[in-house]
Amino acid sequence: MIITKKRDMDAILDNIRNYRHVFLLGCSECATLCATGGAEQLEEMKTLLTAQGKEVTGMFVAKTGCQVLGTKVELRQHAEAINAADCILAMACGAGTQTAVELFEDKPVYTVNDTLFLGNMTRLQQFHERCSQCGECILDKTGGICPVTACPKGILVGPCGGCKDGKCEVSPDVPCAWVKIYERMKRIDQLQEFCNTILPPKDWSKNTKPRIRNAKETKESP
Amino acid sequence: MSLQEALESGKFVVTAEIAPPKGTNTDEIKHLLDLYDGRVDAINATDNQSAVMRMSSLALSKIVLDHGHEAVVQMTCRDRNRLALQSDLLGAHALGIRNVVAMTGDHVIAGDHKQAKPVYDVESVQLLQMIRSLNEGRDMMGTPLKGPTGFYAGAVVTPEANPLEPQLIKFAKKVQAGAKYFQTQAIYDITMFNIFMSHARKMGAKVLAGIVVLKNERMAQYLNDNIAGIRVPAGMIAELAAAPSKAEKLETGIRMAARLIRQLKEERICDGIHIMAIGMEERVPEIMKQAGLLSD
Structure with a gap:
């Protein structure tokens, strides 16, 4: 899921300092699991804004905030409240925020969250980055552990000289990705493959932004 | 005598490391180069070691060379992408530098510009492969060069790494990628x-x-x-x-x-x-x- 974190309230208030009427838009997917854009957080935001003299004209938790057409349909029933608002506060990720930007061309939209990474929830409200969306997966070569993401240097050929007792030079709290890959491949009987493989440098042309994917196309998009 | 000749002659070789100055003044460097005259076989110029910004290792290597020492340019992958690394290698060769030690490089978080974007477009083994390719007269895309490089490529290793086995496997990959010597x-x-x-x-x-x-x-x-x-x-x-x-x-x-x-x-x-x-x-x-x- 996409991991988000609420920004400082001061920064949020500063963004909307010129607007009094606000519509709140949340998301029932990742932002709800991150406690940054669920019904509960929208209520909290409403209370905070009201205390600051703002008026919340309405609020809605979209089913999937990054699904533009679905969100458009869902928001029809809130047209009046959105019309009455001077701006929209998006309590979602950067993508969900831009759904609102796309749907409401004449209205300012501000995000409430910083979007951090694509990761997994390993324990309640605890998230770990797992995928860098590099565009060319190498998990099949690395025992299923991503060095592009799990190694702060994103290096592709074994541990660097900064590995100390299986931990990373960046922080003793971070396990060395390449030691994990080594141990995992040994455990699943792929040590020989670990020894024999020198991955080539990544093809970053696969990461040229903005990327577009049309899954309907029969031909692979470039 | 070149570093390669010294190592291949079987003599007990001594190399020493010098850090480039943080600034343009090279008086201290020149004093150290005098001190090492006739005492060491080659001098390494470190590359923004510990991710602290200093004069480039390439520039210091040229100063080392001009002073009459055998120079070893250290190259990390932290600050340059594959274009910059290759062009600096071509430049190093053109300036007369013949020894390069390839390393991944300390993360920027260890240094004095913690907000910098770390590059690591390639890492040490891939850099060694790149050097071998330039030595063979082609860039890493296979395009022929007008004049190959002639580097004696080396690398670094941690003999007491823990755990040791993945480090030894990486060591073997460095040798396979063309590293002839290790510091x-x-x-x-x-x-x-x-x-x-x-x-x-x-x-x-x-x-x-x-x-x-x-x-x-x-x-x-x-x-x-x-x-x-x-x-x-x-x-x-x-x-x-x-x-x-x-x-x-x-x-x-x-x-x-x-x-x-x-x-x-x-x-x-x-x-x-x-x-x-x-x-x-x-x-x-x-x-x-x-x-x-x-x-x-």
Whole structure:
């Protein structure tokens, strides 16, 4: 899921300092699991804004905030409240925020969250980055552990000289990705493959932004 | 004599490391180059070591070369993408530099520009492959060059890494990618180093043991606690602690370094040493003398 974190309230208030009427838009997917854009957080935001003299004209938790057409349909029933608002506060990720930007061309939209990474929830409200969306997966070569993401240097050929007792030079709290890959491949009987493989440098042309994917196309998009 | 000739001649080779200045003034560098005249076989210029911004290793290598020393340019993958690395390698060759040591490079978070974007477009093994390709007259895309490079490529290794096996596997990949010699992380324990050397000898690469002089027991403990792959044995720490004064602790550290070097040489454990003086450059001639490497 996409991991988000609420920004400082001061920064949020500063963004909307010129607007009094606000519509709140949340998301029932990742932002709800991150406690940054669920019904509960929208209520909290409403209370905070009201205390600051703002008026919340309405609020809605979209089913999937990054699904533009679905969100458009869902928001029809809130047209009046959105019309009455001077701006929209998006309590979602950067993508969900831009759904609102796309749907409401004449209205300012501000995000409430910083979007951090694509990761997994390993324990309640605890998230770990797992995928860098590099565009060319190498998990099949690395025992299923991503060095592009799990190694702060994103290096592709074994541990660097900064590995100390299986931990990373960046922080003793971070396990060395390449030691994990080594141990995992040994455990699943792929040590020989670990020894024999020198991955080539990544093809970053696969990461040229903005990327577009049309899954309907029969031909692979470039 | 080139570094390659020195290593292949079978002599016990000495390389020393110099950090470029943080600034443009090279007076101190020139003093160190004078100090090392006739005493070392080659001088490494470090590349923004510990991710602290300094003069480029390429520029310092040229200064080293102009002074009459054999120069080794250190190249990390932290600050340059594959275009910049290749163009700097072509430039280094054009300036007369023939030795390059490839390394991944400390993360920017260790340094003085923590907000910088770390690059790591390639890492040490891939950089060695790149150097081999340039030596063969092609860039890494296979496009022919107007004039190949002629680098003697080296790399670094941590003989006492924990865990050791993945480090040894990476070592083998560096050899496979064209590394002909290795300068190691600082070593103190001959027994541990011998275990590594028994592995390294099978790979056929030359090994220069890293030497860092211990100034006192606090420094030794700091290295053990904070620096990856350094293990100062308890006996050495005790020996430093037993010395009564600051000056005597330093003399003890120098004696221990000289003793280690002497043993490495006399027992032909490795092919030479790589001295990382870290502020102790003035004492290097004396350490070498105590170790039996200098007659004067």
